[in-house]
Amino acid sequence: GRRPRVDGLGLDAAGVECDERGIRIDRTGRTSAxxxxxxxxxxxxxRFTHWGGHQARLVVxxxxxxxxxxxxxxxxxxATFTDPEVARLGYSETEAQQRAMTYxxxxxxxxxxxxxxCDGSTDGFAKVLTGKGGRILGASIVHPHAxxxxxxxVLAKKHGIALGKLASLMHVYPTxxxxxxxxxxxxxxxxxxxxxxxxxxxxxxxxxx
Numbered sequence: 560g561r562r563p564r565v566d567g568l569g570l571d572a573a574g575v576e577c578d579e580r581g582i583r584i585d586r587t588g589r590t591s592a593x594x595x596x597x598x599x600x601x602x603x604x605x606r607f608t609h610w611g612g613h614q615a616r617l618v619v620x621x622x623x624x625x626x627x628x629x630x631x632x633x634x635x636x637x638a639t640f641t642d643p644e645v646a647r648l649g650y651s652e653t654e655a656q657q658r659a660m661t662y663x664x665x666x667x668x669x670x671x672x673x674x675x676x677c678d679g680s681t682d683g684f685a686k687v688l689t690g691k692g693g694r695i696l697g698a699s700i701v702h703p704h705a706x707x708x709x710x711x712x713v714l715a716k717k718h719g720i721a722l723g724k725l726a727s728l729m730h731v732y733p734t735x736x737x738x739x740x741x742x743x744x745x746x747x748x749x750x751x752x753x754x755x756x757x758x759x760x761x762x763x764x765x766x767x768x
Contacts, residue, residue: 563601578603586629588618596622610635634717638706643683646705648713649697655688662688662696665722665745667738669702674733680704685738687712693721693746704735711739722746 563581570576576583576591580603588596596618599611614630621627638646655662670681683702690696695716700708715725726743730736 561600561606563603565601586632587621587627588614588630589621605635607635607637631717634713636709636713638709640706643680643701643703644705646700646709647698648709649695649716650688651697651699652686652688655696660690660696662690663746663749664688665742665749667741667745669735669738671741672733672735672738674735674737675702677733678735685742687722687742687746689722689746693723693750694719695722700738702735702738708735708738711736723750 562579563577565577565582570582573595574592575595575597581600582590582597582602584590584597584602584604588598590597598614598618600606602614604610604614613635617628617630634648636646636648638644650658650660650662652662652664664686666684666686668681668684669675672681675681680703683700683705685698685700685702685708687698688696695712698709698712698716700712702708711725714720715722723743723746725739726747728740728743730740
């Protein structure tokens with residue numbers, strides 16, 4: 560495992576609280592000593608390089624400029640660089656069920672994405688959970704390039720862009736990012752079909768007559 564290297568820094572004398580997990584900070588990056596800030600693996604938070612970079616920008620802004628910005632844990636992407644890679648964002652389906660959340664699920668396998676077929680990398684899938692109005696609650700991608708593909712969904716979640724909006728966004732063809740457009744299509748079709756069902760039922764009844 561990894562342990563924060565804080566020995567010999569005199570944190571106790573400075574009034575900086577620390578435990579076995581690391582230096583305690585609030586959502587702005589400030590420690591228990593108001594004039595001391597901390598970021599990265601030395602803190603008792605997520606140990607990702609991209610999270611440390613996010614904290615660095617946050618602390619520079621908070622230390623030098625008026626106002627206080629808070630870290631963005633709601634849109635923190637995770638990536639496990641196995642083969643295939645596994646990337647995730649927000650709530651997993653298990654977490655959503657444990658919290659008794661109401662959600663819809665949309666899943667696209669990569670064997671439906673032409674670039675994946677051309678590349679011979681059709682194993683895996685992309686899955687998104689949505690709440691009211693198509694708001695993204697969570698996403699999971701399993702694919703050799705999952706770490707790159709999760710970014711568009713992170714952007715959509717951060718700025719409240721509904722999943723269906725991705726259906727109208729042009730993606731270069733053929734690219735793997737088309738999986739996000741396909742997820743948007745799944746959302747749109749999922750909303751459209753129930754609305755068409757009464758019409759199609761009447762149409763089929765008329766045809767049978």
